[in-house]
Amino acid sequence: MTVKDIVEKFGLKVYSGASGLGREVKGGYCSDLLSDVMGFAHEGSVLVTLQAHKNVMAIASLKDLAAIVLVKGIKPEEETADASEAEGIPVLGTSEQCFEFSGKLYDYIEGK
Amino acid sequence: MTLQFNVEGGDFARAGYASSQIKKILKEIGVDPDVIKHVVVALYEAEVNIVAHAYHGVITADIEKEGIRIVLDDAGPGIPDIPRAMERGYSTASPEVREMGFGAGMGLPNMKDNTDSLDIESVVGKGTKVTMYNKFE
Numbered sequence: 001m002t003v004k005d006i007v008e009k010f011g012l013k014v015y016s017g018a019s020g021l022g023r024e025v026k027g028g029y030c031s032d033l034l035s036d037v038m039g040f041a042h043e044g045s046v047l048v049t050l051q052a053h054k055n056v057m058a059i060a061s062l063k064d065l066a067a068i069v070l071v072k073g074i075k076p077e078e079e080t081a082d083a084s085e086a087e088g089i090p091v092l093g094t095s096e097q098c099f100e101f102s103g104k105l106y107d108y109i110e111g112k
Numbered sequence: 113m114t115l116q117f118n119v120e121g122g123d124f125a126r127a128g129y130a131s132s133q134i135k136k137i138l139k140e141i142g143v144d145p146d147v148i149k150h151v152v153v154a155l156y157e158a159e160v161n162i163v164a165h166a167y168h169g170v171i172t173a174d175i176e177k178e179g180i181r182i183v184l185d186d187a188g189p190g191i192p193d194i195p196r197a198m199e200r201g202y203s204t205a206s207p208e209v210r211e212m213g214f215g216a217g218m219g220l221p222n223m224k225d226n227t228d229s230l231d232i233e234s235v236v237g238k239g240t241k242v243t244m245y246n247k248f249e
């Protein structure tokens with residue numbers, strides 16, 4: 001499964017980092033606490049979060065995350081989008097809130 | 113090989129720079145990816161602690177055959193009670209810092225969990241020196 005599959009399945013907005021749509025998705029992680037993501041998210045995960053500032057991209061890059069999904073229609077800050085382009089890690093968006101989107105993503109990734 | 117980086121307090125835009133440089137180098141020299149993951153988690157947290165809690169600091173990384181030793185030496189307020197600071201959830205971070213998703217009080221516990229040894233020395237009113245070591249095998 002790639003990031004592109006998720007974008008198409010859920011009609012997500014692609015804000016930036018489209019060059020990374022082919023990245024492989026191995027799982028998901030949902031958190032707004034950066035130390036929690038840093039300590040516990042796995043490589044290849046899609047991060048579902050409210051955090052739209054640049055540090056979330058630093059973490060995505062350090063942890064080799066597959067993509068970031070901003071919930072509730074939140075848009076990335078300009079510096080975040082720039083870093084996403086540079087790193088080739090997509091920043092995506094949904095209008096749904098975290099619980100709703102994560103539930104659907106979980107089912108999709110787990111093949112239910 | 114010795115690498116040095118300066119870190120400025122409050123400069124969140126650059127937080128993680130040293131971690132990403134060291135990650136790159138460890139990858140290049142063929143260090144076990146699992147070891148790199150641990151080093152990156154611990155170093156990022158330590159780097160962010162200088163940004164969030166201190167005035168400025170210097171990171172010195174010594175990459176040897178057997179492992180990597182990283183010293184983070186900062187000028188800052190210091191830590192009055194180190195065992196307390198090590199507790200998961202303990203944080204003195206400002207509301208602004210918390211709003212960014214930092215300040216969960218998980219940094220020092222993450223550092224402990226991701227290093228083979230972690231040593232913290234601190235003088236209140238002067239600064240903090242964190243020394244961490246990760247073996248390569």
Ligand SMILES: Nc1ncnc2c1ncn2[C@@H]1O[C@H](COP(=O)(O)OP(=O)(O)O)[C@@H](O)[C@H]1O
Nearest residue numbers: 161165190197203204205215216217218219220
């Ligand atoms: N370099 C430092 N200088 C001064 N205080 C520090 C430093 N590192 C950690 N601390 C203190 O230890 C507390 C716990 O640190 P940590 O576990 O990383 O949590 P957080 O950074 O989320 O607050 C901090 O809130 C702060 O009071």
Ligand SMILES: [Mg+2]
Nearest residue numbers: 160161219220
């Ligand atoms: Mg911290």
